[in-house]
Amino acid sequence: MAGDTGARNGRRRPTVADVAREAGVSVATAGRALGNYGRVRDDLRERVQEAAARLGYEPNVVARSMRSGGTRSIGFVAADIANPYFAAAMRGVCDVAHEEGYEAILFNVDDRLDVERNAIKVLLEKQIDGIVVSPISVTDMGHLRRAQERGVPVVLLDRTSARMNADSVVIDNEAAAYGAMAHLLELGHRRVGLVASVVPHEGPELVVREDTGRLGVRGAVRPSIDRIRGYLAALDAYDAVSARELVRFTSLDAVRYAEAEADALLMLAEPPTAVFAADNVTTQGVFTAARKRGVKIPTEVSLVGFDDLDWTALVDPPVTVVAQSPMDMGRTAAERLFRRIRGEDRPGARIVLPTRLEVRSSTAPL
Amino acid sequence: MAGDTGARNGRRRPTVADVAREAGVSVATAGRALGNYGRVRDDLRERVQEAAARLGYEPNVVARSMRSGGTRSIGFVAADIANPYFAAAMRGVCDVAHEEGYEAILFNVDDRLDVERNAIKVLLEKQIDGIVVSPISVTDMGHLRRAQERGVPVVLLDRTSARMNADSVVIDNEAAAYGAMAHLLELGHRRVGLVASVVPHEGPELVVREDTGRLGVRGAVRPSIDRIRGYLAALDAYDAVSARELVRFTSLDAVRYAEAEADALLMLAEPPTAVFAADNVTTQGVFTAARKRGVKIPTEVSLVGFDDLDWTALVDPPVTVVAQSPMDMGRTAAERLFRRIRGEDRPGARIVLPTRLEVRSSTAPL
């Protein structure tokens, strides 16, 4: 004998018609009184509301959506919400959505483009009112453009794309990386390694510039690539060593790959005196590799990481990092989205949020 | 001159009727062919599908939901998804939902009961098919029971309540705490402090048991209270010091409160030789307080924390912790939910997932 754990049971939910009958008015009047539209005489409104309370009426939002076209919900699509960056961004998006009386529907796409395409398709079918997405690809965005064409606004988080006329909320990745590098270079380092996570396809392409013999980078406008660009630009500006062996790529999803790359970097015949880790995964990888190898930070190698996660301040030594605020980015993206939902129609803007170099003890003069 | 950034535009989306006309069949047939229900002759089915493709038809899920009553989406309600525990749980819930062809709608309730009530109300209005919730209160659950009465299954995450006939997915908090304490007590510690986060209302009540003079605890069945219970039970079993001054409460939302309590504990005239931090926030608080005060771990004080977050293995010394798997808990909760959604009707069960004591270097013999 099971109790009521939620299996559908008989009692039909009261509808506007039921309330109307109970209050002795027409459905139209009841509807107006309950939905706060049109004009209703005060005493009738009250009678309707009492009847509704008595019956335990609750509006059926689905039916309402069918008429109005809107669902008062937005989608949030990201690589992995268990990642602290996206978790914080999601928090920002949710907060704004709730302030606006909207809900957020969540999609995890695990860096897989086909999953992202499907997520967008499902969101469109669900008649969502707008989408905040941190797209995997910045070149293959047909699915996102289709959403716009259907009248569903899209805001990009942490990525910009020239191929889409949409708002995007980003940080200045190149400048942030340049700033981190400048800090190391000012301290006298001239042999600085880089560890960066890249996605399998659209990975960056390191090139040697013929005229100078120095490194350059080619690739889509993605955070990681812009950070590499900042790294190389700083190297050039300070006339530091620009060598292929000092640049290491890994993938975002596993710290242990990052650790392996970091290890290889630290074990070089002529190892770097400082390392810039271009994201939170590689930061953890470099830190761990150094510890395991007994390479002392900052005496033997200086480290600048990316993202001000809790642990970076807790470890010994506390890590110097480039700090950004994913929660603010999420908030801002959602705010932009709601402007569009309200009908604002102007060219997509690129909104750049500030970063801050949090100097701690993992960096020291050479 | 703005491009198409998502402002609603004219083109009406094709409906089943449009497809039917294009294919030269009735709406009923077109509906059957598109929705995969009823029987349709193969050639007609094909003709309909071609017509649909030609027109770019996509089903209107809202209309479908209105008829069927289901929305193929579930709600996830938690205190704070930016918290790594809930972020991981949410990931588990989302994964299962997507495997089932469902979506997850997210609610942050920030430890506020009124916000939680509203979240449930909104989810019900949205005609959600089920809810996974980590409820703030385990006594005031009328809103959750109402959801069940409406036929919407509810699964509790990380909390159990005797007042509700619902599945719940938890760990054995008392046993986990007891295990952590046993580890310390086996090492010879007899003066062990406790720092635990509690919610303002429904806070635990420490009581002195008249007959033995030792401490007891009264309060709802919540993780924190069960962990306190485990702490006290271990103290009794090993005949260790049971003193009011060694037990510290703080609130979950800020590490700095936890740090202050930990600091007070460490600065006692007769300080504890070991501390058990009953959750991830207090673990961070105790660790930081010890560092700031220059109290050496584990030589001057041993520490066992709760939750195996990344940083606990990264710091020096790595922290011994009780590890649980919030992602598995989220998965399990969602799996249970879908059983209910599919109509399974049996008494609510309490599913207990395992924990593991991860012994690292923050604990040493007295």
Place this chain on the structure above:
DNA sequence: TTGTAAGCGTTATCAA
């Protein structure tokens, strides 16, 4: 201001 009736796009019923 109120009521009647016609949708919204889908699925279910019933006859053919």
Place this chain on the structure above:
DNA sequence: TTGATAACGCTTACAA
């Protein structure tokens, strides 16, 4: 197997 038609619960012309 197919087609006409009636729901689902709400909003909104239009008429009273």
